[in-house]
Amino acid sequence: MADNIRLDGKVAIVTGGGRGLGRAMALALAEAGARVVAVDLVADNLARVEREAASLAGSDALTGVAADIRKAPDCRRAIDAAHARFGSLDILVNDAGLLPSYAYPGRFLEGAAPAKFWNLDDDVVQNVIDTNYVAHDRMTRYAVPHMIAKGWGRIVNVTTRLSTMNRSGGSPYGASKAALESLLGAYADETAHGGRIRVHIVDPGATRTRMRALAFPGEEPESVKPPEIVARAIVERLLGKAPTGDKFRVA
Numbered sequence: 001m002a003d004n005i006r007l008d009g010k011v012a013i014v015t016g017g018g019r020g021l022g023r024a025m026a027l028a029l030a031e032a033g034a035r036v037v038a039v040d041l042v043a044d045n046l047a048r049v050e051r052e053a054a055s056l057a058g059s060d061a062l063t064g065v066a067a068d069i070r071k072a073p074d075c076r077r078a079i080d081a082a083h084a085r086f087g088s089l090d091i092l093v094n095d096a097g098l099l100p101s102y103a104y105p106g107r108f109l110e111g112a113a114p115a116k117f118w119n120l121d122d123d124v125v126q127n128v129i130d131t132n133y134v135a136h137d138r139m140t141r142y143a144v145p146h147m148i149a150k151g152w153g154r155i156v157n158v159t160t161r162l163s164t165m166n167r168s169g170g171s172p173y174g175a176s177k178a179a180l181e182s183l184l185g186a187y188a189d190e191t192a193h194g195g196r197i198r199v200h201i202v203d204p205g206a207t208r209t210r211m212r213a214l215a216f217p218g219e220e221p222e223s224v225k226p227p228e229i230v231a232r233a234i235v236e237r238l239l240g241k242a243p244t245g246d247k248f249r250v251a
């Protein structure tokens with residue numbers, strides 16, 4: 001991370017911080033000087049990210065909170081951890097997600113039946129909407145009052161491109177991302193606080209993560225970018241001059 005990108009004194013929460021894009025974002029924030037709470041379902045992955053952050057940025061750089069953000073008390077626990085461990089909450093990265101391969105395991109494998117939305121079970125639809133939309137709206141509602149009290153805040157919502165939201169076989173993943181994105185107007189206008197609180201949407205584009213590999217098993221890993229490129233773009237955005245409410249895509 002470049003020396004001029006510094007987030008010293010800031011405290012960030014990254015959901016999905018145990019692997020993939022969330023892990024890369026959590027480490028990039030820690031390297032830039034922020035104190036980070038990485039939130040994830042998988043405790044073992046969080047323990048690894050804690051070790052990685054400690055060697056990059058010191059033992060007090062990052063703490064993991066094992067939590068299921070579909071559950072309101074777990075979200076409260078994550079917010080409380082930021083205060084208890086680091087005394088603040090300035091940045092929220094809503095990254096955790098259930099991808100289309102969750103709804104349609106093996107859909108990209110040769111011979112797989114084409115995805116049809118009417119074959120989805122109720123609990124699959126509920127899980128995707130709860131994770132990709134309800135949980136992030138909840139985390140944002142819980143986090144914003146702390147940012148308003150401090151007079152500074154940054155929120156990053158990770159969504160996807162418009163064609164993915166609308167494509168055949170994309171239900172309910174596309175709908176969950178479209179719903180999160182549709183809140184941008186309300187989030188940006190209602191929190192603006194004289195420009196001191198900013199909300200950004202990022203479309204990471206195809207990125208080399210475990211979830212991507214599961215969805216596209218035949219793809220050469222080197223043909224898609226590593227998550228560190230997306231993480232760096234987000235950290236730069238947090239300190240850049242882009243106005244609240246913008247959506248940016250990482251090529």
Ligand SMILES: NC(=O)c1ccc[n+]([C@@H]2O[C@H](COP(=O)([O-])OP(=O)(O)OC[C@H]3O[C@@H](n4cnc5c(N)ncnc54)[C@H](O)[C@@H]3O)[C@@H](O)[C@H]2O)c1
Pocket residue numbers: 015016017018019020021022039040041042045067068069070095096097098099131158159160161203204205206207208209210211212
């Ligand atoms: N990888 C891509 O190509 C790509 C492209 C566009 C958008 N995205 C978005 O980027 C985000 C991260 O994707 P990724 O590829 O890193 O996926 P990933 O599956 O590798 O990582 C997602 C992480 O979120 C965690 N998570 C899932 N549900 C959770 C819950 N209820 N509570 C807490 N943690 C939970 C998982 O345990 C996992 O560690 C997602 O929102 C995804 O929709 C990814």
